[in-house]
Amino acid sequence: MQHVDAAHLTDEGDPSDNQRAFRRALGQFATGVTIMTACVGDRLAGVTANSFTSVSLDPPLVLWSLESKAQSLPVFREASHFAVNVLAADQVGLSTRFARSLPDKFSSVDWVAGRSGAPLIAGVAAQFECARAAEHEGGDHLILIGKVERFARFEREVLLFAHGRYGLAVDHPVADVGRRTLVETGDPHPLDDFLLPQLFRAYEHLSAAFEQHREAEGLTINQSRILACLAANPGSSIEALSRLSYVGLATTEDAVSVLLAAGFAAMRPPAAIAITSLGRSRLAGIVARARSFEAERLARIPAADLAALRRALAALGKDG
Numbered sequence: 529m530q531h532v533d534a535a536h537l538t539d540e541g542d543p544s545d546n547q548r549a550f551r552r553a554l555g556q557f558a559t560g561v562t563i564m565t566a567c568v569g570d571r572l573a574g575v576t577a578n579s580f581t582s583v584s585l586d587p588p589l590v591l592w593s594l595e596s597k598a599q600s601l602p603v604f605r606e607a608s609h610f611a612v613n614v615l616a617a618d619q620v621g622l623s624t625r626f627a628r629s630l631p632d633k634f635s636s637v638d639w640v641a642g643r644s645g646a647p648l649i650a651g652v653a654a655q656f657e658c659a660r661a662a663e664h665e666g667g668d669h670l671i672l673i674g675k676v677e678r679f680a681r682f683e684r685e686v687l688l689f690a691h692g693r694y695g696l697a698v699d700h701p702v703a704d705v706g707r708r709t710l711v712e713t714g715d716p717h718p719l720d721d722f723l724l725p726q727l728f729r730a731y732e733h734l735s736a737a738f739e740q741h742r743e744a745e746g747l748t749i750n751q752s753r754i755l756a757c758l759a760a761n762p763g764s765s766i767e768a769l770s771r772l773s774y775v776g777l778a779t780t781e782d783a784v785s786v787l788l789a790a791g792f793a794a795m796r797p798p799a800a801i802a803i804t805s806l807g808r809s810r811l812a813g814i815v816a817r818a819r820s821f822e823a824e825r826l827a828r829i830p831a832a833d834l835a836a837l838r839r840a841l842a843a844l845g846k847d848g
């Protein structure tokens with residue numbers, strides 16, 4: 529196939545030839561994160577899912593899909609209802625907890641039973657209590673459609689999932705154009721005084737500028753994050769690496785297979801992964817680039833300003 533955008537093309541093809549690359553392509557579609565819950569008698573089920581989507585406003589329908597080999601499938605199949613818990617930005621821990629097949633996922637989780645008994649988790653951004661309206665076989669997943677009987681929205685930041693890892697919703701710089709124009713005309717916009725958007729803008733700018741240095745070391749951000757995690761926790765399993773790095777399990781599997789193939793990591797049977805000396809030196813290369821990148825950027829700022837900035841950030845990082 530001819531591509532107009534060949535310079536940026538990293539993967540293409542038939543999904544059945546390369547399932548990992550297919551999954552990575554799907555991961556370019558950013559989503560929120562939910563925990564789907566259901567209850568049958570005294571059996572509770574809860575699963576982290578990002579396949580959730582709205583279907584129809586009238587009637588109010590939503591859908592999501594559950595992997596056929598999920599342990600919680602029987603409960604979701606039997607239950608007349610399910611609840612959608614849309615996670616808030618500070619609920620990554622809950623997301624990783626419900627993304628594992630644990631025996632009692634709800635112990636030590638703050639929740640109340642909804643009208644159908646399906647758990648409603650505290651601290652979420654939104655809840656939808658649904659009656660199961662239909663189910664369809666969808667390849668290796670079961671598609672569940674629910675009719676929303678009740679919803680609740682809470683004023684909280686939402687958790688995102690994109691490129692196989694967790695993220696936060698930050699305004700696109702385009703949304704800043706009006707503000708900057710005002711500043712350029714010498715007329716300060718009232719919101720420009722706020723520190724938090726300014727910190728975000730600086731972070732986004734620096735992180736985008738560093739991207740090319742990491743790419744020059746031949747690793748994606750997920751691969752280098754897993755490599756760093758492996759250096760700090762040698763002998764970890766894939767599951768542990770996913771948990772420690774906050775990178776999704778499927779993406780961690782992909783990253784590990786690339787690191788193994790490149791000789792940056794090695795398997796220690798049965799399931800432990802070790803970092804090789806080649807891996808350590810590649811990681812050292814990235815760290816050295818990060819150090820010199822930061823030094824170069826900071827050299828543009830007078831030393832006294834920098835010292836004041838560090839003091840201010842340290843103070844802001846503390847309560848009170």
Ligand SMILES: Cc1cc2nc3c(=O)[nH]c(=O)nc-3n(C[C@H](O)[C@H](O)[C@H](O)COP(=O)(O)O)c2cc1C
Nearest residue numbers: 576577578579593594595598599600626627628629
């Ligand atoms: C961000 C994220 C999104 C996920 N989305 C889904 C999904 O939509 N459907 C699904 O079946 N599994 C999804 N999973 C994987 C399940 O959460 C995982 O397989 C879980 O162990 C299933 O639990 P169970 O085996 O106890 O049922 C997702 C995992 C993560 C981290």
